[in-house]
Amino acid sequence: MIFCILAGFGLVSLIRPQNAFSDNENRPLEQYPEWKLQGVLDGSFQQDFDNAFSDQFAGRDSWMGFSTSVEKLLGFRDIGDVYLGKDNYYFAKTTQEDIDQKNYLQNLRYVEYLGEKNAGKTQILLAPSPAVVLQDKLPQKAPYYDAKAMYEEADTLLSSVKNIKAQSTIVEYSRQNQVYYKTDHHWSLLGAYAAYCAYCNQNDETKHTYGYFTPQKITQDFFGTMYSKTLDPAAKADTMYAATNIPLADVTCDGTLKKGIYDVGKLTQKDKYAYFFGGNYGKAEIAMKQGGDKKLLVIKDSFANSFVPFLMEDYSDITMLDLRYYNASVQKLVEQGDYDRILILYEMSNFAQDTNIYKIVH
Structure with a gap:
């Protein structure tokens, strides 16, 4: 049978x-x-x-979910390269062996080169991984990479680049708030806001309160990337918020004009985080209809997508580059763009393993 x-x-x-x-x-x-x-x-x-x-x-998805349930019953808390944490948190299993140290240091050198070419303009914000902030939620004795040592290496190597340190601010917010999604690897809107506060504080710039941006609930049915790796039937959906008190802007993504920075259609799909800008593009250009008089270049991964809306009021133009998809000359863009500031924003472990950072020197 x-x-x-x-x-x-x-x-x-x-x-x-x-x-x-x-x-x-x-x-x-x-x-x-x-x-x-x-x-x-x-x-x-x-x-x-x-x-x-x-x-x-x-029935592949159903079998995966059944397998996860059985492994949980057997006491496993490391399933499909995902840690099953406390309070229904799911964390990417990123150990020290997963970090390419040579690649990380080389990426820092590329950033330093960009800083040398653009003295006083270049900054970097390496967002902490969820488990770095929420260490108490990890399974007991679960191995994880040494983020503290990596931040110290960044401090040592980056002399021409301002290193925006957001971890302590995010940790402070995490004590009473959810700063990362439970089923996804991204920070929540409040986590992105905490990083925005650190960015403003360390640049001596005026910051607005969280309420000023009028956050609104956009869905309470978000199952993210960590859930997708386990398909745990017991997982609880995340609630997503988005800032709504932001300037009107013309948004062009890889040459296509968008209706705004939010793509409502993505809320009907699995990847609801793509609500921010509709996902990732090689080049996204945001031209504010009302805003500041400065220009910002953001070289980023997807963590920036929910962070950038907080900055829109302070700039007239924001250009975002995702080096996974952008293959034109970054150096030429910097020279022609006359940017007031260049911000490199990546999640720490993603930055360490990214093999496209070299493009910023070409």
Whole structure:
């Protein structure tokens, strides 16, 4: 009977229409390869078939959720490279072995080079990973990377770049507030606001209160990237907020004019964090209809998407570059843009492992 059940699922997985994309995992799914003799002989066909069969297996998401439930019952708190933390928090398992130290130091040198070329203008904000701030939520004795040492290395290497330190401010806010999503790797709107406060304080700039930005609830049904790796049936949905008291602006993303900085249509999809700017683009340009008279360049990862709205009132123009998708010359853009400030904003472990930072020197 067990054999028939497994064989039945296997047969269904082979003959049913293939799924092209997983909403839960936010990635394309492997497709069954075309049979070729050469592929069979060199083993590539078998490997590709195995990968596709895993992705296309009938009821895959339900089986993953069932597997997580069983592992939890057995006492596991490390499932699919995700730590199951206290109070329904899910953390990416990032140990010291996962950090490419050589790459991290080289990325800092690239940032320092940019700072030398743009003296007094360049700043960096390395956002702490959720588990760095919420260490008490991690499973007992769970190994994690040494963020303190990495921040110290940044202080040592960056002499021409102002290092904005946001961790202590975020920690302070975390004592009574949720500063990171429980099912996702991003900071919440309040976490982004805490980083904004640190940014303003360390630049001696006036900051507004959180209430000034009139945060509004946009969804209470957000299941993020950490949930997608476990599909834990016991996970509790996150509530998302967005700042609404912000200047009107013309937003152009990779040459396409948008209706604003928020994409309401994304709230009907799995990746609801893409509500901010509609996701990530190589180049996003924000031209305020009313605002300050300064220009800002932000070289960033997705953490900046919920942070930048807090800065819009202080600048006339903000340009955001995501080096994963931007392949033009950053140096030429800096020279032609005449920016008053350049801000590099990445989550710490993502910055350490990113292989595109070199583009800022070209």
